[in-house]
Structure formats: structure tokens, C-alpha cells
Amino acid sequence: MHRRLFLASALVWFAGCERREPESRRQSFQQDRYEGALVIAVDLSGSFADFVTENGRAYQILLKAVDRYFRDRIGSDSMILITQLSGNADPLLWQGTPEQLRRQFPDHRAFRDFLLSRADPSASRINDGVAESLNCAVRTLRGSEANAAALILTDWEDTYPDQDASRDRLTRALRDFSQYGSLGLYFCSNSRIPDVERLMDETGVSYVLVGSYDHNPPLPSFDW
DSSP: OOOOOOOOOOOTTSTTTOOOSOTTTOOOOOOOOBSEEEEEEEEOSTTHHHHHHGGGHHHHHHHHHHHHHHTTOTTOSOEEEEEEESSOSOOEEEEEOHHHHHHHOSSHHHHHHHHHHTOOTTOOOHHHHHHHHHHHHHHHBOSTTOEEEEEEEOOOOOOOSOHHHHHHHHHHHHHHHTTTEEEEEESOOTTTHHHHHHHHHHHTOEEEEEOSOOSSOOOOOOOO
16 A cells, blocks of 8 residues: 555544634635545643643654655645544644645644643543544545545543443544554553554554654655
8 A cells, every 4th residue: 555645634524523613713624635634633631731742742743744745745635634632522623734834833832822722631532532533534535546644642541431432433443544544653651552552453554653752753654
């Protein structure tokens, strides 16, 4: 399977992707299908929100991915999709091109403030949040030749009820996503690594996993 990386938008009418914010905070989301997607899903629950946004950790990983995969793809049919993992059942936060990303978030402070202003730290919907993020990306892809990558920034400590059901939903989403691309898993807690690796291996998705913070983390590989 090709591992080209593209960036995609999410359709506002997709299940689990619909924006429900007040008009004053609502962004206009495009409704086209794209040839690919780069998703970055950021855990904004509880104290982890401070950890992942501290010193630009999430921002650094995002910019590294954009620089690596989009250096030679200016004007390509692709977009960036940013989602959240928290108590909020609506994961979609932002979509746009690399140029729009740099304009709206010129530094890690702007990116951090944007994320934290939309977080619901009351719960950790990790399984469902990741599943919904992957499903949003898959549903915006154009045809079987489209490609995607997802960068998941979480410790994988899910505190939401009905773990068995949410894990089943995540398993299905991973299997669907595996047809299009790869995952980068960052900041996974040591106690959760064996279970997360087992889940990834069972679903057949290609992935890289990094537990502790790394200033130069590896990214999923792709064939352009």
C-alpha cells in the first residue's frame, strides 16, 4: 500500500464530525473530498492537556510532519485535520492547508491557546475520540487510491464508561484506516504500551510508537 501523505478536511455533515460551536466561534469547513489526509489528534483531557501543549510539544510534532510531507507538495489536493481527545464528543477543531496553519498559528503559544480554549478536561474519551478522528479522515478521502496519516498524541489512559464497546469501535476504525495509511503514536504511558501495541498489531495498521517525550520523534513512513 502506498504511504503517500496528504492532508484532508472533514465534512461538516459527517457523523461525529459536525461542528456545534456558537456562530461566534464556528469556522467554515469545506465539504469537498480530497486525495489524502493528515490528522493530528491531541489529548486535551485533564492534566495531560498541559503536558502535551507545554513548551510547544504538540506544535513541534505537527510542524515536523508538515515540513516533511509537504515540502514538495505545494498546491496538492490535500488538507490538515486537527481533532481533540477529551470529554467533548465533537472531535473536529480545525482544517486547512499548511499555509493557513502557519498563518493562524505562527507559534506554539497561539496553537496551545487555541487547543485549550476548546478542551473539555472533564473526561478522557480516548478510544472513541481516536475512532471518530480516524473515521472523519476516511470519510473525506476520495477513492481507494487516497492516502492518509494520523498522529495521535495521548497517554491512552481512557476514563470513559463502557470500555469494551469503545474499544470495539476503535478496532473497527483502525481496520478501516489501515487501508489508507499509517499512525504515529506519541506520549503513550509505559503501562499502556503493551496493550496499545497489541491492538495495533491485531488490526494490521502500520505505526510508529514513542512513549517518552522526544525532541525529534520519528514519523510514519510513506511512499510518494
